[in-house]
Amino acid sequence: MNDSWRTDEQGVGMPEGLAGLLRGLGDGAGLGGGVTGSVDLAVLGGARRVGRRRRVTRRAVRGGAVAAVIGIVGGGVWLSGGGAVQPGGVVAIAEDLDGDGLVDMRDALILARAVADGQGRDVDGDGVIDRGDVERVATMAVSLGGDGGGMQTLGVVR
Amino acid sequence: MARKDYTTFDDEALMRLTARGEDGAFAELYARHKGWVYRVALRMTRRHADALDVVQEVFAYVVKKAPGFRLTAKFTTFLYPVVRSSAAGIYRKRREVGGGDEIAVGMAGDEVAVGDGDGGSRAAIERALAGLGETHREVVELRFMHGMDLASIAVAVGVPVGTVKSRLHHAIKGLREMDGLREWFEADQGEPGDGVAR
Numbered sequence: 001m002n003d004s005w006r007t008d009e010q011g012v013g014m015p016e017g018l019a020g021l022l023r024g025l026g027d028g029a030g031l032g033g034g035v036t037g038s039v040d041l042a043v044l045g046g047a048r049r050v051g052r053r054r055r056v057t058r059r060a061v062r063g064g065a066v067a068a069v070i071g072i073v074g075g076g077v078w079l080s081g082g083g084a085v086q087p088g089g090v091v092a093i094a095e096d097l098d099g100d101g102l103v104d105m106r107d108a109l110i111l112a113r114a115v116a117d118g119q120g121r122d123v124d125g126d127g128v129i130d131r132g133d134v135e136r137v138a139t140m141a142v143s144l145g146g147d148g149g150g151m152q153t154l155g156v157v158r
Numbered sequence: 159m160a161r162k163d164y165t166t167f168d169d170e171a172l173m174r175l176t177a178r179g180e181d182g183a184f185a186e187l188y189a190r191h192k193g194w195v196y197r198v199a200l201r202m203t204r205r206h207a208d209a210l211d212v213v214q215e216v217f218a219y220v221v222k223k224a225p226g227f228r229l230t231a232k233f234t235t236f237l238y239p240v241v242r243s244s245a246a247g248i249y250r251k252r253r254e255v256g257g258g259d260e261i262a263v264g265m266a267g268d269e270v271a272v273g274d275g276d277g278g279s280r281a282a283i284e285r286a287l288a289g290l291g292e293t294h295r296e297v298v299e300l301r302f303m304h305g306m307d308l309a310s311i312a313v314a315v316g317v318p319v320g321t322v323k324s325r326l327h328h329a330i331k332g333l334r335e336m337d338g339l340r341e342w343f344e345a346d347q348g349e350p351g352d353g354v355a356r
């Protein structure tokens with residue numbers, strides 16, 4: 001296909017000089033004045049407001065997912081009364097409480113019950129075993145594999 | 159944290175980042191394309207102020223459309239129908255409040271004025287383009303003023319490529335017949351003269 005600047009396929013060409021003038025008109029040479037600074041501010045300001053709302057929404061969705069998991073975990077601890085930190089086992093990933101090779105809601109549940117019993121594991125490394133450690137495991141459980149299916153670990157070493 | 163260099167991202171990536179709320183990505187996208195949008199809008203509305211309104215509307219639309227956006231053509235191809243729709247709306251509103259719709263060639267102030275130097279030629283071209291039908295004028299402007307290829311024009315305007323070619327053929331043929339432009343075509347065929355219409 002002849003897609004040259006000057007001619008169309010039927011050979012009725014646009015003269016080069018005329019094409020150049022048309023191009024100049026398209027470039028707005030000397031005409032109009034261009035986009036003003038006030039328009040730039042308005043456009044970018046509007047976009048920033050929308051962007052801020054989107055970032056807040058994303059954080060809220062993530063936070064909501066974590067809160068939901070913690071709520072489920074807390075409910076599970078209350079209802080089941082079972083589970084415990086595996087004694088003596090060494091796991092490749094600290095957050096993999098049950099050592100099954102996955103960091104998932106079961107691990108969050110186990111840790112939540114252990115913390116409630118005054119035990120547990122300091123998975124977030126802050127020197128304190130508390131709700132923050134449960135939140136860390138819950139966050140990992142929901143951050144990958146959006147169905148809460150969990151994050152594959154490197155494996156278990158016992 | 160080091161600032162991202164958004165200049166290295168393509169338009170689709172910038173849209174994705176805009177959807178995530180990254181202001182710098184949108185700022186880069188805006189900087190890249192605001193001039194083009196303004197020039198196309200100016201051709202359509204013939205008024206500087208209206209063209210600025212179009213720029214604002216178009217980029218507000220871009221921000222709104224960012225989530226889930228998939229770029230299947232050039233970004234300007236996506237923008238063109240948005241510009242056209244926005245310009246048409248503003249033009250309609252202007253007519254409703256009694257504004258003129260005359261060609262703004264040679265008018266002062268806020269209107270688009272003819273540049274100096276080739277003023278006579280430009281005036282002749284503007285008159286000739288005004289004499290074409292809207293669909294023919296559109297393809298000539300997209301092809302020769304805004305540098306779009308035939309495939310992009312087809313997508314932007316929403317017709318097959320064959321239709322674009324046909325419109326272009328008839329538009330150029332029409333321009334050949336018009337006063338003030340005939341000399342360009344005759345000069346191009348090797349007639350004496352410098353090809354500049356006076």
